[in-house]
């Protein structure tokens with residue numbers, strides 16, 4: 001009899017653990033996902049173009065989201081990156097690249113903050129040429145070094161101190177797509193009255 005009772009306790013333990021796990025998965029994964037998928041896009045949020053979508057894949061592949069978030073929290077210290085993010089910001093960007101670490105700035109609104117393709121290209125080639133002491137890696141493999149530019153090449157005029165001697169720096173297709181994606185990251189204005197974040 002007592003052995004039987006012991007088994008029952010194991011059963012209770014296993015089933016309550018599984019139950020708590022399932023409840024958490026539903027509350028933290030399934031319900032937010034469902035709400036998000038039903039949220040209409042904010043006016044001004046548009047699907048990515050083909051080039052921007054390819055650039056998003058480069059962003060994922062190069063691991064940019066290990067250091068950059070795309071989620072502005074409704075907290076005073078986050079206002080420097082833009083307004084607080086809302087579900088309607090993400091309608092066309094599933095899976096969302098929210099990120100977890102903010103080693104570098106939040107990029108939800110980088111296209112508005114920094115709309116220059118030239119700036120982004122130089123920064124990707126060598127962040128330290130524009131931001132002294134930056135710890136962001138240089139993504140030099142997104143560029144080709146050539147003796148001279150061919151017609152149609154997108155030449156990046158890296159500051160002389162950082163330019164490879166005797167070579168021109170040419171942006172690859174992947175780099176151009178990535179920059180198109182970065183510049184597309186702009187927060188649309190909230191409709192008024194603003195929904196709660």
Ligand code: HEC
Pocket residue numbers: 059062063064065066067068103104105107110113114120127128131134135136137139178182
């Ligand atoms: C190891 C962490 C790290 C990784 C990985 C990383 N970054 Fe950064 N990034 C930073 C830091 C730190 C800064 C701030 C200093 C600077 O501007 O260089 C920054 C700045 C930036 C900025 C300028 C933001 C602003 O508000 O001025 C952009 C744009 C950017 N990163 C894009 C990228 C892209 C695209 C990738 C992937 C190809 C990437 N980063 C990968 C750390 C990182």
